Amino acid sequence: MSKVKNEKARSNRENGKIEKSLGFMSSNSNSNAKIRFYLCRHGQSEFNAKGILQGHLESPLSPLGITQAQALALKAKLWEISYIVSSHLGRAQQTAHICAEFLNKEIHHSQRIEPQSTAELAERHLGAWQGKAVAQLTEFHQFNTLCYQQTHLTPPNSLEPDNSPERINSLERIISLGKSESTDAVRQRMQQALRNIAQTTGVNADSSSRELNVLVISHGDALACLMSQFTQPIALNNTQGMLLTYHHDKLQWGGLID
Numbered sequence: 231m232s233k234v235k236n237e238k239a240r241s242n243r244e245n246g247k248i249e250k251s252l253g254f255m256s257s258n259s260n261s262n263a264k265i266r267f268y269l270c271r272h273g274q275s276e277f278n279a280k281g282i283l284q285g286h287l288e289s290p291l292s293p294l295g296i297t298q299a300q301a302l303a304l305k306a307k308l309w310e311i312s313y314i315v316s317s318h319l320g321r322a323q324q325t326a327h328i329c330a331e332f333l334n335k336e337i338h339h340s341q342r343i344e345p346q347s348t349a350e351l352a353e354r355h356l357g358a359w360q361g362k363a364v365a366q367l368t369e370f371h372q373f374n375t376l377c378y379q380q381t382h383l384t385p386p387n388s389l390e391p392d393n394s395p396e397r398i399n400s401l402e403r404i405i406s407l408g409k410s411e412s413t414d415a416v417r418q419r420m421q422q423a424l425r426n427i428a429q430t431t432g433v434n435a436d437s438s439s440r441e442l443n444v445l446v447i448s449h450g451d452a453l454a455c456l457m458s459q460f461t462q463p464i465a466l467n468n469t470q471g472m473l474l475t476y477h478h479d480k481l482q483w484g485g486l487i488d
Contacts, residue, residue, distance in 0.1 A: 262440070262478075265428040268309050268487060269446045269453055270471030272317075272325040273298035278468065281364050285356030288320045295468065299325040302469040303332035305488075309443050313431050314343055316447035317351040325469070326447045350423035353449035357385040357410030378458040381413040416455040420448070421481060428476040 273295030277284045291299065306314075306329050314333075316326035326345040334342050359370055370385075377383050387410050424446070431442055454463040457472060460483035466472075473484030 263431075264441045265431065265476040266309075266441065266443045266484070267424055267428075267446050267474045267476065268306070268311070268443065268471060269448060269456070269474060270302060270325075270487075271450050271453060271466045271468055272322045272447055273302070273328075274468045275321040283356055283359050283362055283364055283367070283370065284321075285353055285360035286319065287360050291321055291324050295321070295325075296328065298469045299328040300332065303329040306333060306445050307336055309445070311343070311443050311445045313427075313442070313444045314345040314447070315351065315427055315444060316345055316347045317353065317449060317452075318347045318349045319352055319449070322351070322447045322449065323347050326445075329445060329447075348423055350419045351446065351448045352452065354413075354416050354451045354455065355385075355409065355411045357387040359385050377413050378454065378463050381417070381458070384412045384415075385410040413455045413458060416452055417459055420452060420456040421459070424474065424476060424481060425479070 273291045275284065275289040275295055276292050277287070277289035279292045279294070282289075302325065311329075311333060314326050314330050316322040323345065326347070330343045330345045359367055362370075364370060373383060373385060427444060427446070431444060450466050453466055453472065456474075457463040460474075464486075471487045473487050475482045475484050
């Protein structure tokens, strides 16, 4: 029984961290609002253009990436976005701010859209592969073909591969130690982040709002991990995305979006 209580307490602590990092008011109230999540990959980064694996490393948007983010902003206007939340990594935040700046100019909301960010929407931590050229990593291609089915596998944290079951890390250990992540770990934190965003945006929304649209800017592999919970994952192009809905405490697949 004590183990169950400890696990529940740890989960509550992690959920509190997510809400705090988003900057929303926390609440135990449940909202009946239906939340549409437009989850999109960030614009092309400089590392993307050079074929280098990023993971948690920083790399700004390339000129093409800035253009892609501006095109995404045009789509976001059609989606009637009320909130924008991104990964805490720079390329995702940069994309989110470009979209918010455009929407605030084009649409006269009663309140400006101020992008929020959270580490729980970050890219998969790729361990020793971060900063390496994709073309030179045969092991990465092998991992990429297996990781969405054998969801316990993790990239190596050193140059020596180690994909034992012990490598599955809790969210708390991943954040504190910077360990490479399994598909299971990424999927879990992504889903929990979306639930927290849905609950907090629903609570803070106008009482007359029954449907809310949220733009979420994340990363290619992280989104593929989340996608694998619902359907066969594909590699998303920069600023391509997918739609999930949250209603009555459930996330539902809504298909791919360009």
